Amino acid sequence: MAAMGATGARRGSAAAPAAGLERPAWPPLPQRAQPRWAPSLLAIRAPIPRRSRWTLTGLSLAVPLTAWVALAASGAVSETFLPSPAAVWSAGLEMARTGELFADLWATVQRVLLGFGLAVLVSVPLGIVMGTFRAGQAALEPVIGVLRYLPASAFIPLLIIWLGLGEPSKVAILFIGTVFFNTLMTADVVRGVPVALIDVSYTLGARRGEVLRKVIVPHALPGMIDAIRVNAAAAWNFVVVAELIAATAGLGYRIVRAQRFLQTDKIFAVLVVIGVVGLAIDLTLRLLRDRVGRWA
């Protein structure tokens, strides 16, 4: 009984204090004044009125936009460096009219679907294996833990040497940039499935494969979609980086081209499109997650 010996020294504390231990006549506890400034909008985690919420959301969009308009109209900054919102809008319209905007957008989206899609196809099963089997964790975690810290952009020269300047190297960068993170995040989610739920499933007659299929995967599904959502944003970043190097189409390519001709209005327009598409992807995945995770 090794543990007994270790705790035996504290034996004296086991006895309850004798009844009637008298409390000293110490002075009353000091009082603290009520804080003078405690706005209800800043109460921690407390709900705020609907109107305040919409006002704040509106302001967060309106303030930067107004500042942009004001700064551009004041003439303090040259139109070449900071185009007015109107100029950006018309540049965007012009790109849409010629069709190059949609061609670029489609080229970029295609790369994301391919590169990130492959990453999801590989990382989800890998993450499930890592999170479910200790053997999987022991075998995969060290390797993936190291690979994750290698920046994907540092692979660009190597990938160009290996795969050339075409599509494969761009898809590969996206893949490398997202696959390891998504694996580790999936593994974490899977490891969060309560042991009691797994134990009870065995006592209901489930076998290992059934526990995996009918308990672990359904329980982890909403969390796995969350991981994909976070990493989709990363994929969207990497694709633009990849296109800055050598591409003949794509939103990143369009930015580089516009830079050559000092078309800052075009750059801004592309940035707006990237932001809007990113937001749309995020909202779609969030909607999917909420549907799948209605039970949580």
Place this chain on the structure above:
Amino acid sequence: MGVTGVLELKGVAKDFRVRRGTLRALDGVDLQTSAGEFVCVVGASGSGKSTLLSLIAGLMRPTAGQITLDGRPVTRPGPDRGLVFQTGSLYPWRTVEENVGFGLELLPLPKPERARRIEWYLEETGLAALRTSLPRQLSGGQQQRVAIARALACEPDVLLLDEPFGALDVQTKEDMQVLVRRVWQDTGTTVLMVTHDVEEAAFLGQRIVVLACDPGRVATEIPVPLPEDRALAVKRTPEFLALRASVEDLVRAQHHRHLARSGG
């Protein structure tokens, strides 16, 4: 009742590895149930109550000794030993009826037959109106009823209850006690329940097994001399109060020994 549900433990011991050496949680536990019996195991903390149930469920292997159910050695978990935990073991994405049907889905059972059985257990546990609810929409007592119905649907030879009402308020707890006794009488399953609540053990069990602490082992067994048809009012009879007092003294004595040893 049937001839199944004879659980036999012989010299069961369980060691856990701790930082320095091992800690013996259970030592030389001998325990037997007869078919269809309701046995309550009571013990203070440190008596290895939950470890005992995990061993019987087959979720862990004993360090020494043997566990058999109807003569078959227990080596792994299986649907012949249903298990109900204190809280939180329902499948949160499954409705009440889907939870109850989990074990049946794994069997080659025609759908109407499965539905018929689920229906019976829902009725028996008073869950019929909640069949399409999700676990998070249920109260604590309702969740435990689902857990019990789910375990029973597999027609276990032994139902293992691990402090199943420990997290419930007193009124709900008493409702559940009445329900468990009725379900036990309706199904004829052997029930082995672990609890620290002596009153609960005395009300539910035909026999109370008191565990000693450090390491856990059987201190004594006490038959419950109460009629088989028990209403909650039995808890106010002199026989019940006397039984409860004597068992409480035994458990308290073990508790004090545990405190004196562990300094807690």
